[in-house]
Amino acid sequence: MTQPQPQPQTLPVPLPVLYTFRRCPYAIRARLALHQAGVPVQAREIELRAKPAAMLQASPKGTVPVLVLPGGQVLEQSLDIMRWALGQADPDVWLSAAPIEQQLAWVERNDGPFKRLLDRYKYPQRQDPPDQPAAMFEAALALQLRPMEQALQAQAFLCGPRCGLADMALLPFVRQFAAVDPLAFAAAPLPAVHAWLLRLLATPLFEAVMAKQPVWREAEELS
Template sequence: MSLTTSEVSGKSPSTLPLLYSLQNCPYAMRARLAILLAKQTVQIRAVTMKEKPTEMLLLSPKATVPVLVIENTEATADDDVQQLTIVDESLDIMLWALNQNDPDNLLYSDDPKALPEMLKIIQENDDEFKPSLEKYKRAKRFHGDDLEECRVECEPFVQALEQRLAKHEFFMGATPSLLDYALLPFIRQFSRVNKPVFTSGNYTHLQHWLANHLQGRLFQRSMVPYPLWLDEREVCLFGE
């Protein structure tokens, strides 16, 4: 989990956290989902990767989204000091949100083994499945003759999820968890690479799981577009 801090003087016009987000980035999508699930409210600044706001780059030199900026103002003898906490990893933003409020028990707090298991699978998604998924997407986009080979490279991870759903409705049990929402944007991408293959008989449980999420109001709310920050510099609120 990567947290960095900086200090600046003065007061902020708003105490709400600030989220830099990209509409279709799967990492930004998982952050937005968690903020909604935690019933939090943030300022949202929609960006594009071709034109990144200078403000975002100064806060997070890694220059990718999502970036969450949390302001903590402390009074001093001379003035207020604004402590900024920068959270620039999507999973950390999810955990931040759900540690503020987890009304649906997505962290499975009653099971001490659940969160470590979820984090392990999420890391596997991010470190292993995502690179394979990118190869699969490129093969389809550029009509590569290795399309099927790239799909097969994704199969161990995807089939492990399929087997989990054969046992219960969600990845961790009978109710949704952090794991479901952290993986949702990536399974959505996988399903869209070659739709006829995904709708074949190999992914029956994943098809049902994905359809339920994509047709739900939560996902639709997470995908509502906002005006680009650099176009209007309009203050937009996202969440509850």
């Protein structure tokens, strides 16, 4: 009688580890791309006031997001995480929705001068003397939101008829800007930006990446 052959055991494949913080716009954009690409990760929600040692060991810069790949490679910048994830799978062709140089131009302006204005608008008391929020609001409109309005008046998304990397990379920052003074943002003559923002915030993708998660504790991992 032939004895059944033992079946080879399949070892679990370790998942990438994502250190994240729910409300951080940089972490939101990383989660959007990872979820869109269908890349499973072990998400570790952190407390900014009590950053875990494991995260700081992987990335001494101490900010989120941080993606630690199973082979040990560490991606410390949100845009790098987005492009890596979409390099694994890009079902709605975010990367090629428009020439990448055109898309990255929006991201560079967002991550540079617009983010600085956003911080000064959201936290005017951090400046000495304190900033005038109305002035920061108007400067942000002139720099980024009016150019966005002009682009979106002509097409559905920032770089054309398809949603792309630029849209999803800017979305969390425009959302944060709008939340500082919702009445002022709603009153601004930006109908196309308002429609773009509401449309993207209402997607199942955005709702999925904003689901609340318990804070990860290193002690729980070791127990």
